Amino acid sequence: MAQKENDRRVARSKAALKEALLSLMERKSFSAISITEIVETANYNRGTFYSHFENKDALLAEVISELIDELIASFREPYEHVEIFRVDELGAQSVTIFEHIFARREVYSTLFRGDTLPIIKEKMFSAIRRISAEDLVYPEADTTINPELRMVYSLHALMGLVFHWIEGGFAYTPAYMQDQLVQLIHWRPTAAKTVRRGEAERKGKGK
Structure with missing residues (x-):
């Protein structure tokens, strides 16, 4: 007792x-x-x-560590209870990383200000990269893409979206961000219209 x-x-x-x-x-x-x-x-x-x-750095480290543990749990949520994770069937409601961050938005906002910004960004990215490497194995026979480069590309895309959302003051709801992430994962553009410099300048002057 x-x-x-x-x-x-x-x-x-x-x-x-x-x-x-x-x-x-x-x-x-x-x-x-x-x-x-x-x-x-x-x-x-x-x-x-x-x-x-031992010191205030140890106190900060524990604050961040607890946050990272929750972040990892939210990242794992879509595939934690399945043997095969079908990315092409991923639904927006399965993505909980934005819900976690929004629930702890006061802490994230505080850590994203001032001299702790590089620390929290590095910790978040490193944690997600480590868990992705440990948890998810892709069939290499299906592609000639370098596995390391694929992971770097995917994680920078995901975490770039997360960082932009936090630094933008949570301008969108977690549900909106979840839906947008899933759409981005499946988005495969085959062409884009180009705008010539002269045309762009004329449009700018006409405003």
């Missing part, structure tokens, strides 16, 4: 420290935040902080 109570106390104090850090990051950069500010905002002391974290 005492152990359970201690576990709950640890969970409460760590959660409070994480919330304090994110609250401070809404107003200032991570590099400008001190441990003193974190513990004062969380209403704890430095001893409590150091009993859980």
Whole structure:
């Protein structure tokens, strides 16, 4: 019983420290935040902080790690319970990565500001790339495309869409983003109309 109570106390104090850090990051950069500010905002002391974290970088790392675990779970959702993942039959309702991000949009928005932007982007991309490589095996006999280049192309497309959505302030609903992603996956244009430079310039002057 005492152990359970201690576990709950640890969970409460760590959660409070994480919330304090994110609250401070809404107003200032991570590099400008001190441990003193974190513990004062969380209403704890430095001893409590150091009993859980070596430094503020370790605190940030745990915040991001928990977020990445949820991101991975949402990415795996469409294929987690099937032996063969039919990408050509993927439905918008099966894609939950946007729902996860939107549910945690306050945290993502905070991390996408200031000096933590490169960190969170790298962590997100690396995690999805690792899971894709570990979980999904494609039949190489069906194509002459280099597997490594195919993965890089696909992941940059997906994560580019995700990053654009977050940085744009979630201008579209998760359902809309899910539908658009599925359409993009199946989109195979065979031609595009070209606009000559002179015509484009005339159109611009006519506005």
